[in-house]
Amino acid sequence: DTEVTQTPKHLVMGMTNKKSLKCEQHMGHRAMYWYKQKAKKPPELMFVYSYEKLSINESVPSRFSPECPNSSLLNLHLHALQPEDSALYLCASSQVGLAGLEETQYFGPGTRLLVL
Amino acid sequence: EDQVTQSPEALRLQEGESSSLNCSYTVSGLRGLFWYRQDPGKGPEFLFTLYSAGEEKEKERLKATLTKKESFLHITAPKPEDSATYLCAVRRKETSGSRLTFGEGTQLTVNP
Numbered sequence: 001d002t003e004v005t006q007t008p009k010h011l012v013m014g015m016t017n018k019k020s021l022k023c024e025q026h027m028g029h030r031a032m033y034w035y036k037q038k039a040k041k042p043p044e045l046m047f048v049y050s051y052e053k054l055s056i057n058e059s060v061p062s063r064f065s066p067e068c069p070n071s072s073l074l075n076l077h078l079h080a081l082q083p084e085d086s087a088l089y090l091c092a093s094s095q096v097g098l099a100g101l102e103e104t105q106y107f108g109p110g111t112r113l114l115v116l
Numbered sequence: 117e118d119q120v121t122q123s124p125e126a127l128r129l130q131e132g133e134s135s136s137l138n139c140s141y142t143v144s145g146l147r148g149l150f151w152y153r154q155d156p157g158k159g160p161e162f163l164f165t166l167y168s169a170g171e172e173k174e175k176e177r178l179k180a181t182l183t184k185k186e187s188f189l190h191i192t193a194p195k196p197e198d199s200a201t202y203l204c205a206v207r208r209k210e211t212s213g214s215r216l217t218f219g220e221g222t223q224l225t226v227n228p
Contacts, residue, residue: 042220042221
């Protein structure tokens with residue numbers, strides 16, 4: 001089974017709201033990722049967690065705050081977002097293979113976020 | 117800097133009309149070339165991983181091949197349900213991290 005689940009499927013929030021996106025996988029993968037995808041563009045990497053530790057932050061604004069409570073869960077906390085942050089947010093996970101390098105990434109269905 | 121270029125941007129085929137999608141890449145030390153399929157509003161669905169030149173993988177009507185400079189995704193006798201955006205991505209050999217460099221994708225439409 002290569003399933004990554006994400007909740008909610010859709011989210012509408014105002015610029016002053018605080019909300020969270022959730023991601024879960026039960027494949028035993030030890031690397032998890034957040035991506036942002038705008039319409040007709042490829043996914044853009046935001047954060048990578050490896051063994052529950054943040055290993056990559058692609059200079060993402062602090063209004064996005066990731067959290068990895070355990071090896072199966074990944075959250076993305078949102079605060080004071082801007083309308084330009086509206087996008088499809090994708091979670092992915094992968095095994096960590098030889099020499100600590102991550103393997104094939106499997107994506108979840110995404111959360112469609114609209115910031116008003 | 118790693119670069120991935122996919123062509124064509126869009127492709128319209130009649131059902132049963134075979135064709136190929138191209139992914140040209142420049143990367144310093146390839147550690148995997150990945151093909152994904154993405155339907156509108158959904159997450160990318162993993163298709164294939166290729167690691168070395170000459171490698172080929174098949175799944176139903178799809179066959180992916182890899183050379184030192186490009187990869188092809190061959191679609192044999194496509195059906196309307198094969199309509200989607202096909203994304204190619206590469207990963208370089210790094211001691212840590214897992215950045216994928218994606219191409220812009222090829223939007224495939226298969227008409228019945």
